[in-house]
Amino acid sequence: MSALFHGHDQIWVRHSLDGVIYQALSNPADNSYPFFNADAYLTGDKLPGSGYTRVTVGPTNVKVEYVRIYLMVDETIGQVEFRYTIP
Numbered sequence: 001m002s003a004l005f006h007g008h009d010q011i012w013v014r015h016s017l018d019g020v021i022y023q024a025l026s027n028p029a030d031n032s033y034p035f036f037n038a039d040a041y042l043t044g045d046k047l048p049g050s051g052y053t054r055v056t057v058g059p060t061n062v063k064v065e066y067v068r069i070y071l072m073v074d075e076t077i078g079q080v081e082f083r084y085t086i087p
Contacts, residue, residue, distance in 0.1 A: 001086050003062070005053070010036035012051060012066050014084065015044025021086060023064065028052045031071055047081055062086040 003021040012026040024041070027034075028050055035048030051068040065083040 003064075003086055005055075009040065010034060011038060011041070012047040012049075012053070012082070013041045013044045014064075014082075015041065023053070025053055026051045026066070028069055033070075045082060051078075051081070060087070 001019055001021065003023060005023045005025060007025040009024045010027045010030065011024055013022075013024040015022050022044075026047070026049065027036075030050045033049040038046055038048070047066055047068070049068055050070075051066055054065045054067055056063040056065075063083065063085050065080045067078045068081045069078050
């Protein structure tokens with residue numbers, strides 16, 4: 001299995017085709033919790049809002065986590081919203 005990461009879609013989406021995971025990355029600097037470009041993706045796991053993707057490479061797999069970021073006034077600084085592993 002392979003993975004391709006790409007940005008500038010302002011949405012976090014994971015989908016796969018022919019053994020390749022296509023990972024769209026969110027916008028960690030946006031403070032409005034948007035869900036931009038959701039209609040552009042017909043399939044896959046879609047998550048809105050600001051956040052970042054944390055990738056941990058190990059000897060046997062790769063762990064990918066989407067960490068949602070919230071404003072401090074909303075009392076939650078960040079939490080893992082979705083995770084998956086690539087063998």
